[in-house]
Amino acid sequence: MRMLSLSVTLAFGLSSAAAAAPCGNTSSGFNTWKADFAKTAQKAGVKQRGLQALAATTYSSATISADRNQKSFKYSLSKFMQVRGADTIIAQGRKRKAQNSNFYTNLERRYGVPAGVIIAIHGMETAFGGFMGDTKVVSAIVTLTFDCRRSEFFEPHAIGALKLVDQGSISPETKGAKHGELGHTQFLPGNAMNYGVDGNGDGRVDFYNQADALASTANFLQQKGWQSGKGYQEGEPNYPVLKQWNAATVYQQSLAIMGKRIDG
Template sequence: MTILRAALIATALPLMATTALAATCGNTGAGFDAWKADFARDAKKAGVKKRGLAALSSARYATGTIKADRNQKSFKYSLDKFMKVRGATTIVSQGRKRKAGNANFFAALERQYGVPAGVILAIHGMETGFGGFMGDSAVVSAITTLTYDCRRSDFFKPHAIGALKLVDQGAITANTKGAKHGELGHTQFLPGNALKYGVDANGDGRVDFYNQTDALASTANFLRQKGWKPGKGYQEGQPNFKVIKQWNAATVYQKAIAIMGARIDG
């Protein structure tokens, strides 16, 4: 072996090792299985255990998720049209009834977290119609597909890890259904946020985002931890409006939540 050939091989080996360890994104389903094998190493290093790794292994490329991610038209609507399309009048009406029917619960939430009932109920109504429809897509498959997809891989990676850790904890399974983007439960938490901000509010020893009590308390906890200031306003330009932005990045969504929340709190 010549010195030059030996040098070339020595240079290539670190590059090959780096390539082998990198989980490469893709824009079709063709490389998803290979990516899962690479991502499993990242997940294991992040603390994902046997059940979470098994859920990753069984995940399927979610074509419906990719289609939805490329076609989020409603966030481009005007505020008036967005609120009509999302059924704001019904959400406000139902929100008022729910607040009145469970006044002690919502008062307790506000005492503990400082978040008014109107905001929590507006989010609950907007996200799932107060639990009427919490999604029909496998959470683990959806969130890992988005992590594999090149468009926003870095954003979704901690949520994919979060979903796998939730499987380890028994909070969800590989087959748990949620939204097209992997959000789960009554208020559609992204898995990484669910892992971090989840609250066992009903005291049964587990955090269950498909249980309304746990989900709504977790939502209040998320907002408080993101900087909600008790007693301060939450309309556009007021101190807590910026916290609503932490829940959803779409401006039209943020404004709708603020308006509906105020109408519910009336």
Template sequence: MMHFAKKLVLAGTFIGLFATPTLAAQCGNDAGGFNAWKSAFAAEAKKAGVKQRGLDALASAQYATGTIKADRNQKSFKYTLDKFMKVRGSATIISQGRKRKASNAGLFNALEKQYGVPAGVLLAIHGMETGFGGFMGSSKIVSAITTLAYDCRRSDFFVPHAVGALMLVDQGSITSNTKGAKHGELGHTQFLPGNALRYGVDGNGDGRVDLYNQTDAMASTANFLRKKGWKPGQGYQEGQPNFKVIKQWNAATVYQQAIAIMGAKIDG
């Protein structure tokens, strides 16, 4: 029997403090100011509720050159839909998604009953993000996300996720050495840390939220989509009510389209 009730608690100060950041920490465009930024940011993180374990993780974070390189070279926004589907291996994702849906029918039926999100959408995301858990990233999450919070390009966007990552360390969900994607995403479906903190749920009923556990990750992904406005029983192709919710998952239009197309084929 599946359990989907327990949510990872979001610290009450998290959203309010960082909705419109006014940080003393100065952003930068290279590694030169990172250590000074960390010192200033530590004070802001502490005000937001980050405890000692999280602050220690911040202190040990290193400037992630690979993350900056990846952030400057995001190709998905440049691909046509056909090119994107080919690069992502859509045929394999659809085939494997159908098999996984059939072999885990109880899980996906329970998720759809609880959240209203069909299996195809969850499996399309799972397949595209990590090849169904085959590769969940090789970058240290805390270093990656704090580097992006420091970087001037999109500092305001990543600051709340940096705080989220430090809170996840405080809670024992991750450590300073836990690895994820280049932009600090974690787990089977690559949640940004702030979203993991806010939308993560305990899907398998073991009393903790672990996005490296497939059941927790699937439940958390469904919870994210439902909280973003998913309408149970409504369509999710372009022009249908739930497509705008898929847009909340990834900013690239081709990525959104691919989720919808592959999800329908998996569900079909």
């Protein structure tokens, strides 16, 4: 009798595990999955405001469309730089460095990352804050976590987004890029949680504040292994760190080229 009871218990446990809401490649099942993911989020430390934000998310079709059509990273280096407006970024970047030399000098002194790299990232990601996105960050990142293509990659960033809501750094209405990146340099939410620093001394971290975003970018690169005073061109010690920011080879190459030309 105990053996039968144990068998039933095991069978029930297996069926419960199998009943966990699956990922999906369309909007079908999104709400069921969200209710299940709320348990995961709660175990990870997400609190009431974050859980409410999760419940309020909607499936972002625009995000999925963008995820399926990332063409620019398939361009040649010259084409990629042309599309990203490299010459404009370099010209404006030099002016920005000259106008804010103390700020960038202090960043390099603290984090070891030259101005050219930070400015090139700022220019490539949002045209120096000119366009930081039109998609709700929380809905975008939760949609990508539900989507079967890269669920495991995006899950920590979904948890990060919900925790950012908990601490008041973003709201369910905060807008960013199609993949849920936020602020001046387009941090994924999990990275925002882990590497965000207060760059303007007001006691909070706001990725929509330029000083905070740029200081956080420098901190991210330092934490990923950036060596102060070492080069960042191909074959030099800091070049591999650029991959930590963006995995696309053409992006890394462009960043190295633009950064060097901004730094002069």
